[in-house]
Amino acid sequence: AQSVSQHNHHVILSEAASLELGCNYSYGGTVNLFWYVQYPGQHLQLLLKYFSGDPLVKGIKGFEAEFIKSKFSFNLRKPSVQWSDTAEYFCAVNGGGGFKTIFGAGTRLFVKA
Amino acid sequence: EAGVAQSPRYKIIEKRQSVAFWCNPISGHATLYWYQQILGQGPKLLIQFQNNGVVDDSQLPKDRFSAERLKGVDSTLKIQPAKLEDSAVYLCASSWTGERDNSPLHFGNGTRLTVT
Numbered sequence: 001a002q003s004v005s006q007h008n009h010h011v012i013l014s015e016a017a018s019l020e021l022g023c024n025y026s027y028g029g030t031v032n033l034f035w036y037v038q039y040p041g042q043h044l045q046l047l048l049k050y051f052s053g054d055p056l057v058k059g060i061k062g063f064e065a066e067f068i069k070s071k072f073s074f075n076l077r078k079p080s081v082q083w084s085d086t087a088e089y090f091c092a093v094n095g096g097g098g099f100k101t102i103f104g105a106g107t108r109l110f111v112k113a
Numbered sequence: 114e115a116g117v118a119q120s121p122r123y124k125i126i127e128k129r130q131s132v133a134f135w136c137n138p139i140s141g142h143a144t145l146y147w148y149q150q151i152l153g154q155g156p157k158l159l160i161q162f163q164n165n166g167v168v169d170d171s172q173l174p175k176d177r178f179s180a181e182r183l184k185g186v187d188s189t190l191k192i193q194p195a196k197l198e199d200s201a202v203y204l205c206a207s208s209w210t211g212e213r214d215n216s217p218l219h220f221g222n223g224t225r226l227t228v229t
Contacts, residue, residue, distance in 0.1 A: 004155070006155075009153075032215040034217060036218075043220045043221060043222045043223065044156075044204070044206075044218075044220040045219075045220070046217040046218075046219075049215070049217055051215045090155055090156070094215065100158060100161065100169055101146075101158070101218060102158070103148075103155035103156045103157070104155050105153070105154050105155045
């Protein structure tokens, strides 16, 4: 069965600090990988996605993620965070038949101004 | 485009009562999902429809939860009777699904259910 593990449940950073959120998944086949973000008071929305090709994918608002197949990882990064990046971030995996998307537990990021 | 619509936004009920949630997906999206998100956890898939057929309901507690999508458009999720552990946010999502299963999900704002 698929599973997704996010390493940090809570992260606190100061503005301009660099961000890396870890995500590991367990699934042996071809996967589609996603990061979703939920800003305070808003619905979950797509941040970026990886299907195939270049393992370094870029998303909205300066975020990027790198797919490392050998490590079953899809870590999210941003070189310099802003106060407006305060949100909850979810890693998600879709693999195999049935189009089932599995989510990690989420990481709450708080950026201090 | 209009987003995924859900109602109500909030609901408070007593245990053993029943409750229903409604979802209208983005127009043209064939696949509709209901997720349960308990505080501090990620969304957990309850049921997935493609058009009006069920693709996956393996994690739906069928003794108390039911869902339908009769005309392949909007959907209703019902809980009867509710338990305290059903307190959660119920998220509806939709996606365009073609031959490839990599369509991202579009979420509604969710319904926050509190069972007392």
